[in-house]
Amino acid sequence: MPQAALEGLNQYQDEVDGAADYAARVATAKSAFSNRNRRTNAIFRDVRAALAKMAGDAVRCAYCEDSAADEVEHVKPKDLYPQSVFRWPNYVYACGPCNGRKRNKFSVIDAGGTMVDITRARGAPVVAPVEGLPALIDPRSEDPMQFFDMDLQGTFVVLEALDLNPVDEARATFTIELLGLNRDLLLTTRRDAYLGYRARLSEYSARAEQGAEEAELDAIRSSLLRSPHPTVWEEMKRQAHLIEELRMLFAAVPAAIEWRHFPNAFAY
Structure with missing residues (x-):
């Protein structure tokens, strides 16, 4: 993120933090974000550009990895955490269906290890969550x-x-359920991604053995790394020693173990 954009976000956050009380900060956060999160706003053009870069060449949703990401999403909902509405570390790039599914649903684990749903119901008092x-x-x-x-x-x-x-097990379960990570469409597209990665890696191996030039091999590698569902690729590398066809493929192309979609991948 450009330093000027970070400073601009901090100024927006100062406006929210300066509101009279928690309820006022929530109201200010919601209206301010709605007014500033526009493509005509230079700061949010920088925000979107940085998030898109973090989402890889295919610019896929940070949650489902399948759909194209085009919405600035708050990990911590702005309805509950107005103090984070303009904080850069609280942003990911998400698709509309995932963003709509998550909305302001949120839970925390208290000091006693109990999961507490802090989602604010419609019409409920606007008070700070536990x-x-x-x-x-x-x-x-x-x-x-x-x-x-x-x-x-x-x-x-x-x-x-x-x-x-x-x-951590409770958090993993919550995340799977909240984001619907096992909905039918995703199971199908993950399977397709697996077959695609396997085919591309096999093609790379065959063409390398046939003496293909580096430019052709780089094109195959780049195509593989532009594919959706980067976690499928990471799991293929992680489980290669357990699955014979993968063990053989990665043995043929050992450098592929180091291939990553992007340096700081964040995706489920």
């Missing part, structure tokens, strides 16, 4: 692959990783 660890895994500050596994040999569902502590 404090606690956000239940939603934050792809800006956490690695989702530490919390999830993916079944690559059948269903292509996202599962809670093995051997998580109870709090």
Whole structure:
């Protein structure tokens, strides 16, 4: 993010933080974000450009990885956390269906380890939520692959990783359910992504063996890394030692283990 854009966001946040009380800060946050989150606003053009770059060449949703991302989404909802409405680390790029599904639904885990739903019902008093660890895994500050596994040999569902502590397991379950990470469409597109990655890697291996020039091999690699569902690719690398066809493919192209969609991938 350009420094000028960060400074502009901080100025917007100061306006929100200066409101009289929590309810006023919520109201100010909602109206201010609606007014500033426009393509005519130079600061938010920079925000969108930076988020798009972080979302990889295919600019895919940070949540479902399938649809094109085009909405600035708050990890912590602005309805609940007005103090984060213009904070750069609170932004990801998301698609409309995922953003609409999440909306202002949110839970935290309190000091006793209990999951508390802090979603504010329509017409409820506008009071600050209870404090606690956000239940939603934050792809800006956490690695989702530490919390999830993916079944690559059948269903292509996202599962809670093995051997998580109870709090992290609860957070993984909450995230899967809130974002609908196992809806039917995603299972189909993950399977298609797996087949596509496998085919591209096989093509790369065959053409390299046939003595193809570097420009052709780079084109195949670039095409692979522009594909949706980067987590499928990361899981293929992680599970290569468990799946014979993948073990053989990565043995043929060992450099592919280091291929990543983008340097700081954040996606479920």
